[in-house]
Amino acid sequence: MPIAIYILGLCIFAETTSEFMVAGMMPSLAAAFHVSLADVGNLVSAYALSIVAGGPLLTLWLRGARRKPTLLGLLLLFLLGQLTGAMADSYAQLLASRVICGVAESAFFGVALALAAEQVGPQRIARAAALVLNGLMLASVAGLPLAALLDQHWGWRTAFWLVAVLVLLAAAAIVLLVPAGDKPDAGRMREGWRELAAPALWAAYLSSGLIIGAVFAAFTYLAPLLTRVSGFNAGAVPLLFAVYGAATVxxxxxxxxxxxxxxxxxxxxxxxALLATLVLLALCAQWRTLTAVCVFLLGFAGLPLNPAMVARVARVGGSGPMANSLHMAVVNLGLTFGAWAGGVCLEAGLGLRAPLWLGAALALLGWLSLRLDRRGYSWQATGSSVGLPR
Incomplete structure (x- = not known):
């Protein structure tokens, strides 16, 4: 794999660590800005909504720019948001920083996957995407725990500054090691717009949204399930989350x-596998050993479907920045819906197993949605068609 693929993975690691870390420092942020935990939770929602709405719009504006300058510009925009958060002295300023970072991350994600596809060619796009997306997986395994540790011992601002340093290092690596790339071809861009209207692409988007919705309907409320239903003590929960994170990698x-x-x-x-895991966990959450196995399987069969999701989108809608940015927007819509709908189940008094059953239902719908597009895939590249397996 070209060195650029690993650099893009580092960038994604830094950005998604920033995205996740607010959840690990909620009490500190609530105390620092004299707001409720719900207000701090809104920072997470604002970040996700910025990815959904702002990322595709920014990608559209940058559609004719070269890949390397675009990546550097988006990293600098993300750095601006990160520094705004590190120096925030009001809740409004911190909220603004989350919006800036969310918009920049969504657009960066789209351009990064487009560049990865250019670097390796159509036959290895899923493998390249997996390496880039390993940054996201490692952010949950290492980035989030490290940010929480820094918050506990040196204050929440330290974590913000550390991510800013990582972004600067990633930007320097892009300057030195990532090739400039060609300017996007106007004819290929027009073809990309036609591909965005393909029903098969939106069927792929639907599947992706349902998959991530299923995962986060369950994962969002996993901690209280582990302690209140399975009977694990609070000290065991970080270890089980580490098992989950290792399984995702x-x-x-x-x-x-x-x-x-x-x-x-x-x-x-x-x-x-995701459907079976969620059903088994819902039925057997009272038994610790089976629960621990299900936590591993949930990590192994949930988020790791991302490379296959990216490959499917590339085959039916191209690998351009807009297709990837829209994909990320849909994934975040699925994430937001899954977490919200799971909370509705809890507020309705259905119990801590209810989000698991909701996740299972979404996984079943995701499996059925694969039947919406039964055509063979093809890859359109510089005027030629290269057949790829289903």
Whole structure:
């Protein structure tokens, strides 16, 4: 793999650590700005909504720019948002920083995956996407715990400053090691706009939104389930989350290897495994050993479907920045819906197992949505068509 792929993974690690870390320092932020935990939770929602709404618009504005300057500009915009948060002296300023970072991350994600596809070619796009997305997986395994540790010992601003330093290092690596790339071809861009209207692309988006919705309907409320239903003590929860995070990294590596040649098969089997895991956990959450196994399987069969999702989108809608940015927007809509709907289940008094059943229902719908597009995939590249396996 070209060195640029690993640099893009570092960038994603820094950005998604920033996205996740607010959840790990909620009490500190609430105390620092004299707001409620719900207000701090709104920072997470604002970030997600910025990804959904702002990222595609910024990507549209930058559609004719070269990849490398675009990546650097987006990193600098993200750095501006991160520094605004690090120096925030009001809740409004911190909220503004989350919006800036969310918009920049969404657009960066789209351009990064487009550049990765250019670097490796259509036959290895899932593997390249897996390496780039490993930054996201490692952010949950290492970035989030590290940010929480810094918050506890040196204050929440330290974590913001550390991410800013990581972004600067990533920007320097892009300047030195990432190739400039060609200016986007006008004819190819017009073809990309036609691909965005393809029903098969929106079927792929629907599947992705349902997959991530299923995962986060369950994952968002996993901690109280582990302590109140499974009977784990509070000290065991971080260890179980570490198991979950390690499983996401392992699963992402495996799907990255398989998804290029078996895209639909990986999605089919992965969704069935996710469905079975959620049902088993809902039925057996009172038994610790089975619960621990299910936590591992949830990490292994949930988020690691991302490379196959990216490969499917590339095959039916192209690998351009707009297709990828819209994909990220849909994924975040799924995440937001899953977490919100799980909370509705709890507020309705349905119990802590209810989000698991909701996640299972979304996984089943995701598996059924794969049947909306039964055509073979093809890759349109510089005027030629290269057939790729289903």
């Amino acid at each position: 392992l699963g992402n590596m495996l799907t990255g290897r398989l998804a290029d040649s078996h895209t639909r098969g990986v999605l089919n089997l992965g969704l069935l």
